[in-house]
Amino acid sequence: MYWDLFIMFISVGLVSFGGGYAVIPMIQYEVTEKGWLTAAEFQQTVALAGMAPGSIATNAATLIGYETAGYLGAAVSTAGIIIPSLIVVVLLSAFFYRLHDNPWLKSSLYGLRPVTTGLILYAAIHFGLSNEGVAITWGIVPTLLISGVCLYLLLKHKLHPLLLLIVAGAAGIVLF
Numbered sequence: 001m002y003w004d005l006f007i008m009f010i011s012v013g014l015v016s017f018g019g020g021y022a023v024i025p026m027i028q029y030e031v032t033e034k035g036w037l038t039a040a041e042f043q044q045t046v047a048l049a050g051m052a053p054g055s056i057a058t059n060a061a062t063l064i065g066y067e068t069a070g071y072l073g074a075a076v077s078t079a080g081i082i083i084p085s086l087i088v089v090v091l092l093s094a095f096f097y098r099l100h101d102n103p104w105l106k107s108s109l110y111g112l113r114p115v116t117t118g119l120i121l122y123a124a125i126h127f128g129l130s131n132e133g134v135a136i137t138w139g140i141v142p143t144l145l146i147s148g149v150c151l152y153l154l155l156k157h158k159l160h161p162l163l164l165l166i167v168a169g170a171a172g173i174v175l176f
Contacts, residue, residue, distance in 0.1 A: 001069045002076045004034070009061050009080030016085065017112050020057030022119040025126065027060060036068045043127060057081055142175040 008030050016023045024046060031037050037045065045067065049059035058081055065077025099105050146168050153159045153167075 002072060005065050005069060005073055005077045006080040008034070009065075009077045010084060012057070012061075013081040013084035016057060016081070017116060019116075019120075020055045020060070021123050022116050023057050024060070024123045025119060027057070027064070028126075031064055037064065041067070046127070139176075142171075146171050146175070 012023050012026055012030070015026070028039070028042050028046075031042055032039055042064075045063045046056065046060055049056050049063055052059045058078060061077040061081040062074045065073035065075070067073075069076070149171075150164045150168050154161065154164060
């Protein structure tokens with residue numbers, strides 16, 4: 001079990017461009033396909049991981065490892081998701097200064113932006129919908145309303161994200 005956790009999270013860590021939210025769909029696929037967690041359990045785990053300080057992917061890996069194999073599973077999963085980034089940062093930092101003006105490098109990094117945005121959008125939509133499918137329910141209407149108002153206030157009025165989190169939390173208490 002420890003080896004399976006390590007291999008799964010190291011493979012996720014190898015392709016984790018765009019931050020933690022971008023790899024959540026891949027983690028969900030792997031974890032639910034292997035039967036380690038149900039979709040509902042995974043959703044709760046990611047919600048808890050998002051509330052903890054730090055990267056959501058690292059926090060999710062730690063929690064999944066703990067839920068499936070205890071403390072050692074948490075350590076193995078955390079190491080698995082962190083090691084690829086650590087190695088890549090150490091190796092590339094030595095060469096990046098020389099390559100930072102390279103147009104091919106700039107273009108390839110620019111090309112990763114739409115993919116990352118799409119993965120994050122997928123994760124947001126997937127977690128906003130019910131586990132039973134894509135059915136739109138009355139519970140989604142207030143969620144979309146809160147999301148839309150927060151996005152408007154963030155983009156148009158440049159309000160601080162922490163203020164929006166507090167306001168959205170209060171709106172959630174009132175509407176739900």
